[in-house]
Amino acid sequence: MAPAHTPNLDRGFIRRLAALAAGVALLFGAYWLLWSPSQKSLVVYCAHDSIYADQILRDFERQTGISVAVRYDTEATKSLGLVELLLQEKANPRCDVFWNNEVLGTLQLVDEGLLLPYRGSGYERIPAAFKDADGRWAGFAARLRLWIVNTNHLAPTEEAIQQASSRDLDRMVIAKPLYGTTRTQYTLLWKLWGRAKLLAWDRDRRARHLREVDGNSVVKDLVSAGVCDLGWSDTDDFFEARDEGKPVAMLPVRLENGKTICIPNTVSIIRGTRHLTEAQKLVNFLLSEKSEMALASAKSRQIPLGPVGNARLPDDVKQLQRWAADGVSLADLGGANAECLAWLKSEYLQ
Amino acid sequence: MIVGLLAVAAARLVTTLLADRRQSVRRRVWILLLAPYFTPVLLTGYAYASFSLSLIHHPAVNTVFYSALLWWKFTPIAAVILHFTPSPISAEAMHCRRLTSASSKFGDWAFLLRAGCARGPIAAFTVVFLCAFAEFEMASLMVVKSWTVALFDAHAGGLALGESLRRMLGPLLCETAAIATAFVVLGRPKIIPARRSTGPRSHQWFGWCHLSLAFIFVLLIPAAMVLWGTLRGFGLLLENFVLSREIVASLLFAAGASTLAGLAAFGLGAAARGRRLAATGGKMILLAGVFAGLLGPLVLSLAVLAAVQLPGLIWLRSTPVPLVLTLGMVLLPMALVLKRVLEMSAHRSAFHMTTLMKKSRAVRELTWTLSTSGQFWALVLLFTWAYWDLTVSSILAPIGMTPVTVRLYNLMHYGQIAALSAMTCAAFAAPISIFLLALGTRRWWAPR
Numbered sequence: 195m196a197p198a199h200t201p202n203l204d205r206g207f208i209r210r211l212a213a214l215a216a217g218v219a220l221l222f223g224a225y226w227l228l229w230s231p232s233q234k235s236l237v238v239y240c241a242h243d244s245i246y247a248d249q250i251l252r253d254f255e256r257q258t259g260i261s262v263a264v265r266y267d268t269e270a271t272k273s274l275g276l277v278e279l280l281l282q283e284k285a286n287p288r289c290d291v292f293w294n295n296e297v298l299g300t301l302q303l304v305d306e307g308l309l310l311p312y313r314g315s316g317y318e319r320i321p322a323a324f325k326d327a328d329g330r331w332a333g334f335a336a337r338l339r340l341w342i343v344n345t346n347h348l349a350p351t352e353e354a355i356q357q358a359s360s361r362d363l364d365r366m367v368i369a370k371p372l373y374g375t376t377r378t379q380y381t382l383l384w385k386l387w388g389r390a391k392l393l394a395w396d397r398d399r400r401a402r403h404l405r406e407v408d409g410n411s412v413v414k415d416l417v418s419a420g421v422c423d424l425g426w427s428d429t430d431d432f433f434e435a436r437d438e439g440k441p442v443a444m445l446p447v448r449l450e451n452g453k454t455i456c457i458p459n460t461v462s463i464i465r466g467t468r469h470l471t472e473a474q475k476l477v478n479f480l481l482s483e484k485s486e487m488a489l490a491s492a493k494s495r496q497i498p499l500g501p502v503g504n505a506r507l508p509d510d511v512k513q514l515q516r517w518a519a520d521g522v523s524l525a526d527l528g529g530a531n532a533e534c535l536a537w538l539k540s541e542y543l544q
Numbered sequence: 545m546i547v548g549l550l551a552v553a554a555a556r557l558v559t560t561l562l563a564d565r566r567q568s569v570r571r572r573v574w575i576l577l578l579a580p581y582f583t584p585v586l587l588t589g590y591a592y593a594s595f596s597l598s599l600i601h602h603p604a605v606n607t608v609f610y611s612a613l614l615w616w617k618f619t620p621i622a623a624v625i626l627h628f629t630p631s632p633i634s635a636e637a638m639h640c641r642r643l644t645s646a647s648s649k650f651g652d653w654a655f656l657l658r659a660g661c662a663r664g665p666i667a668a669f670t671v672v673f674l675c676a677f678a679e680f681e682m683a684s685l686m687v688v689k690s691w692t693v694a695l696f697d698a699h700a701g702g703l704a705l706g707e708s709l710r711r712m713l714g715p716l717l718c719e720t721a722a723i724a725t726a727f728v729v730l731g732r733p734k735i736i737p738a739r740r741s742t743g744p745r746s747h748q749w750f751g752w753c754h755l756s757l758a759f760i761f762v763l764l765i766p767a768a769m770v771l772w773g774t775l776r777g778f779g780l781l782l783e784n785f786v787l788s789r790e791i792v793a794s795l796l797f798a799a800g801a802s803t804l805a806g807l808a809a810f811g812l813g814a815a816a817r818g819r820r821l822a823a824t825g826g827k828m829i830l831l832a833g834v835f836a837g838l839l840g841p842l843v844l845s846l847a848v849l850a851a852v853q854l855p856g857l858i859w860l861r862s863t864p865v866p867l868v869l870t871l872g873m874v875l876l877p878m879a880l881v882l883k884r885v886l887e888m889s890a891h892r893s894a895f896h897m898t899t900l901m902k903k904s905r906a907v908r909e910l911t912w913t914l915s916t917s918g919q920f921w922a923l924v925l926l927f928t929w930a931y932w933d934l935t936v937s938s939i940l941a942p943i944g945m946t947p948v949t950v951r952l953y954n955l956m957h958y959g960q961i962a963a964l965s966a967m968t969c970a971a972f973a974a975p976i977s978i979f980l981l982a983l984g985t986r987r988w989w990a991p992r
Contacts, residue, residue, distance in 0.1 A: 207916050208811045210988065211923075215803045222796055222864060229789055231944035244954060263944040266954060282849070286858050288943070364601065405600055407687065412597065421598050543698045 231263035236472045237288055239276045241267045242295040242459055243430075246492050253488070254479045260472045265289075277302055280464065284308060290467040291476050293459065297524045298378055300331045300460040301531050310463040314474055316481025319500035323523045324458050333458025333524075334481050335489040335496035337428040338517055339379055339447040342414060342435070347423040350443030358424055363404040367416050367425040370406050372542045375428050375457050379447065380538065382522060385530035386449060389537070418442050428457070429514055430494035437493060446517045456521030458499055459489075550615050551672040552665050554754045555622035561751045562627055576755040580762035581620035584932040586949060587968060588613060589685030590956045591766030596686040603689075610688045614676045616758030621675060622668035628885050629664035670726040671881060674719060678840055681934050685956060691715060695842055696935070712843045719838050723877055726884075770965045770972075787967050790948040791974045794931055797867055797947055798975070801933075802926035804872030808833055809879035810919065830880070837876040841935035844870055849939055867940040871933055875926050882922040920986060924979060931975045948974075 231237070240247050244266045251262050267276045277299035280289060284306065292309075294300045303309050304326065313329035324333035343350045347365075348358055359366060371380040384392050405422060407413060414431035416422040418440035426447060435442045446454045461480045463473045479485060486498035490511045497514045504512065561573045592613070599606040638652070656662070680692035699708055812826045812833075836844055848870045852861040860866055937947040948971045955964050 207919050208807070210916075211803060211807050211810065214799075215807060218796065218799045218803055222800065225792060225796055225945075229944070230942075235944070237943055244951075265943050266946075282853060286853060286855075288862065367600070407597075407600070412687075415594065415597055416600060419594070419598060421600055543703055 235261040235263040236290050236469050238262055238264045238291045239289045240264050240293040241276050242293055246494055250485055258475055287464050287466040289464045290469050290473045292462050295459050296375055296378055296457050297460055298531050304330050308465055310465045312463050312474055314478045316478040324499050331460045331462040332481055333460050334499055335486050336456045336458035336499055337430055338514055339455035340444045342417045342427045342432050343424045343443050344417050344420050345441045345443050363402040365423040367405040367413050367422040369410050369413055372538045378457050379455055381530050381534040384534040385527055433495050453522035454517050454520045456518040551619045551622040552669045554619045555626050558623045558751045559626045560747050576759050577620045577623055580617050580758040583763045585682040588762055588766045589682035591769045593685045610686050616762050618672045618675050622672050625668040626664045667726050670722040674722050708843055708846055726881055770968050787948055790946050790951050793945045794947040798927050798930035800868040801871035801930040802923055805875035805879040805926050806923050808876055809883045833873050833876045836873045841874045845936045845939040862942050864942055870940055871930050871936050886918040
């Protein structure tokens, strides 16, 4: 009878496996030599959509000859994942420039002392409402918060929206307020109303079966498919649906004081960067008219915040610019940011 | 658990088809059986993401549909395990027993259990349970509120590692119990299997139905949707093929992790049987690896991420080492289960006979089939798992070496677009090409 184990057979297989492991190690080495970012590469953490950001960063590489290594966030956990990673790496940062797609996460990093002040040429062209007075961050290429409405189910008027949002909310959808621009909206409401009123409002809406999903793009999908009638989203998502020919319309979300919510991308340099000059060059590049125009002309129609040649702006963006002029200031949220986030975490992470 | 039980039930019926005398039928069954399993969860999840969203007002229906997909997808694992651990008592033997002794139905069951007939089904159940229980990618894309999705979201939202570990305790206990059961059951002395029977016609009919539905829903419909998008987005893909680096990175990570898991399972496994000191060392390392692997990809990755922030290890965070090592550890428990199944199904006597035969092409093919073919297929399986990993990759990939799954998963949240379908198709084709290349090297794996 043959033995239960045949050591020679196993040894032969293990020897071949070891040879394979050596081969894989060599291939890793080759990959590293060919494609890995060098020590000179500028490390960028980017929460903006990779399909739009990639082009801008490649343009920067071409123009300056500075190589950029990017780490993108996942759509499902927009920006919050990268902010948490930056906090975790605080003692030994490897990121040089943080391109965030909103403001609150950046403000959290300001509070933690992670950002380095820099006021370059790009900073100067951005209005005061959209940048930190000490130069630790500056905003550019903004989005607006808006009501997205399926026109087959609801008229795109303020009255219709008012009526629809005062009854059962089974057919209204928003992104989870723990993340992204919905969090900004909640934080602004926290600042305007205070804790008690916001909590009561939130409880009431949940009791009326408000739908909460993973992100604004999901909100857009549900409304444009007619599964829901209306929701909160951002301008970039709205235009994606409209370009696909979906029956959607938009109205800007306005706070009780009539202000709109205009949420810029933000850029900041991480304290401890080993590539300060290169980082400053990238910050200036992102805050330049050229980058803002490129993002305005992209499918996402980001709204330029600094002065640009209006003649070249797409018509859609001109309309958005008028609404953005009514934008509430996000630079001074006081303690609302941390307090609201703590409450949201207690609600959604428990 | 329900998915596990249903998978074992379906697998029992499917294995009756594998006992068919006709090779052409058996080949068809194997293709239909394994195709859904090898279909990446990202592909299936991506295809059904919009459909799941349309069920937002009916979450229970969405959960049932998701569970059905899991059932169809994981039944092949149960079927493979049942196929390799056949019952030691044949139906004919049972019939003879009933004729010779007047035992009750309960007595028959007790007899079958004592004889080791439950080993296969229990092992199959535990492995399917492990896979379904830890599933994350499809649940995330199909908006199903599983514990894995909740934990991932909580981590991204800033949950402390200690809290993540505390929350992982319950699932970890379940997984440990499942793995321990599989090992105890599969570790019992080998029993000579009985001849397989083809089963009644109704069983065969159900088996074919199950295989066809699984093939259609898990592979055919998603593949058709992606291919339809690919046709429209192919020009765009050729014009700007942005995923080449990501695909190469994923292939390398998968090759590294599967080789590592293979070396640990087979190499350390062999060492654990050797001299006393080496055996103890081997066992200790294996146990530590298995325990780490059982923590699951999310918690283990978070722990490794925290570890590489420490001063002595910080140089590692910009290298592929943490990702390959973690992925290897995640694969290790499965690698050990596969190794055990292979040992149980090994035809050592037949292999010994081939070594005595005169060398020829046919004998070499036979030697390969009877010796290392199982191990080769186990490696392929590990490679496939590693290639489609998302959790470990999204947390530990070094900057500038983003795996393709991370890029695709991110893009998939923007909805279904033609160019993305083309990218998914390219990502799908890459490991298949590698697999075909590897198949060409199969004689190299056979012992000389």
